[in-house]
Amino acid sequence: MSDRIQVTKKDGVADVKLVRADKMNALDDAMFEALLATTEELARDKSVRCVVLSGDGRAFCAGLDMGNFGKMAEGNKEGGSPSGRQGLTPRTHGITNRAQQAVWGWRALPVPVIAAVHGVALGGGFQVMLGADMRIIHPETKLSIMEIKWGLVPDMAGTAIMGSLCRDDRLRELTYTGRIFSGADAAEYGFATEVSETPYERAMELAVQIAGKNPDAIRANKEIFNNLPDMTAAEALLQESVLQDKLIGSKNQIEAIMAELQKRPAVFADS
Incomplete structure (x- = not known):
């Protein structure tokens, strides 16, 4: 995946960078493959406690590679599928297809993901950004739910x-029109966790802070938030109790207490 995505790991933080800078990190087939492979590899690595996702060069991600749209214009229906072989309805990765997994894979990771966004995040690139738990966006970034420009959803x-x-009404307006909006607008609309003149540095700052917490509790918190949309109140209340029972008295939870009482950095075991 090194020709599309580079991953470096330090102190529990995985620094994931899209590196197709000459194409503004556009999504071609190799980039889709790299996105899937990266999330699969990170999900297996118990030493990873937080992820920062960013783009090299002038942009986060300019969206789907123009070559795919050329195939569609020629009447090649396969051009609409990143796989180039079949439609999008078959589920290939659990609840998702291959294209959806390039985004959902970040959401499904058991650890937090922070997107550091600059330059542009358009169409598919905007959706990749959405897979993160948090999004730190430069105020002058250009963003768009751009699929309507190409006659798509x-x-x-x-x-x-x-x-x-x-x-809801703002989301419909942006989706129906494909209007380009700024990182500052993204904060107003709810897409940006915060805006920053230095989004990568701010994302890394947050990642280091998160990586210094009990990794078992961080993973449990993400599991809670990921499951909440599909749960009744009773199920949500039971979930927090079940997960808390697993944490109380565990090795890492005791270390969190001792580090706090002794006013020292905690030394946690990998989850």
Whole structure:
């Protein structure tokens, strides 16, 4: 995956960078493969406690590679599928297809993901950003739910995420028009956790802070938040009790207490 995505790991933080800078990190087939492979590898690595996702060069991600749209214009229906072989309805990765998993894979990771966004995040690139738990965006970034420009709907898991972030009527306006908006607007609309002139540095600052907490509790918190949309109140209340029972008295939870009482950095075991 080194020609599309580079991953470096230090002190529990995985620094994941899209590195197709000459194409503004556009999503071609190799990039889709790299996104899937990266989330699969990170999910297996118990030493990873937080992830920072960013783009190299001038942009976070410019969206789907123009070559795919050329195939569609020629009447090649396969051009609409990143796999180039079949339609999008078959589920290939649990509840998702291959294109959706490029976004949903970040949401499904057991550890927090922070997207550091600059330059542009358009169409599919905007949806990749949405897969993160938090999004730190430069105020001058250009963003768009751009699929309508190509006569399409967002189909990379974006519709399953956007509604929980953005007010319904604003989301409809942005989706119906494909209007480009700024990082500052994204904060107002609910897509940006915060804006920053230095989004990568701010994302890394947050990641280091999170990586210094009890990794078992961090993973449990993400599990709680990921499950909540599908739960009744009774199920949600039971979930927090079950997960808390697992944490209380565990090795890492005791270490968290002792480090706090002794006013020293905690030394946690991998989850």
